[in-house]
Amino acid sequence: MLAVDDVLVDDGVRGAMFCCDLARxxxxxxxxxxxxxxxxxxxxxxLEAIAGSAMTDLPERSRxxxxxxxxxxxxxxxxxxxxxxxxxxxxxxRKNGVTLCAIERCKPLSCRLFPVRIRKKFGMDYLVYxxxxxxxxxxxxxxxxxxxxxxYVGHSLIEKYGASWFSRLQDLLSDSPLDYA
Numbered sequence: 001m002l003a004v005d006d007v008l009v010d011d012g013v014r015g016a017m018f019c020c021d022l023a024r025x026x027x028x029x030x031x032x033x034x035x036x037x038x039x040x041x042x043x044x045x046x047l048e049a050i051a052g053s054a055m056t057d058l059p060e061r062s063r064x065x066x067x068x069x070x071x072x073x074x075x076x077x078x079x080x081x082x083x084x085x086x087x088x089x090x091x092x093x094r095k096n097g098v099t100l101c102a103i104e105r106c107k108p109l110s111c112r113l114f115p116v117r118i119r120k121k122f123g124m125d126y127l128v129y130x131x132x133x134x135x136x137x138x139x140x141x142x143x144x145x146x147x148x149x150x151x152y153v154g155h156s157l158i159e160k161y162g163a164s165w166f167s168r169l170q171d172l173l174s175d176s177p178l179d180y181a
Contacts, residue, residue: 004169007161008121012129014173017142018115018149024137027099029114030092032134036081037089038110038117039072044079046106047071054091054102062090081108112156116149 002009039047051071055063062084071090073082082090091102101107110117115135119126129149131139142152150157150173158166 002169002172003124004172005161005165006124007165008124008126009169010126010128012131013116013127013150016129016131016139016149017147018135018138018152019142019145019147020135020152021137021141022098024141025134026097027092027094027101028134029111029132030099030101031088032132034083034086035075036073036083037108037114039079039081039108040110041079043108044072047103047108050103050106057102058091058093062093066090109156109160113153113160116153116157118160 001011002014051066055066058066065082065084069082071082072079074080084090088099089101091107092099093102094100101111115130115132115138117128117130119128141147142149150169154166157169
């Protein structure tokens with residue numbers, strides 16, 4: 001484990017290669033799993049503001065579901081986007097066989113960081129890599145193109161922790177015994 005300021009980074013994040021291949025996975029991350037995307041409290045207001053305009057891209061089934069149930073749910077004290085039938089995110093829709101996001105421009109940070117998740121450990125943010133079978137092609141493409149997971153989600157990490165934090169992370173990783181540089 002590595003610590004950058006008050007953020008812990010799991011060893012699984014270091015050295016991992018990743019580059020999403022939407023043509024291959026077809027948006028599986030918006031459909032797989034029982035819970036939707038984790039949502040931070042500070043993202044709720046933005047999601048509420050854009051939810052109405054996103055409705056036009058959604059299938060009728062999703063619009064009805066959101067009208068009846070809302071688009072957020074709470075589980076064990078945390079907020080998540082709702083899912084339909086414990087599978088697809090309420091903001092997902094299909095186009096040409098690919099699952100896309102109706103709130104692409106403002107989707108939660110957790111979606112933009114995926115497959116990196118922010119957990120809590122010792123009261124600090126703890127970045128972990130969720131290695132899902134659905135992302136096999138993304139790992140393959142990342143390896144082929146030598147794209148490290150940490151760089152793939154770099155913009156989102158900078159948004160969350162700042163450019164200087166990200167630069168320190170890159171410096172620490174390049175000094176790490178695991179391959180990163």
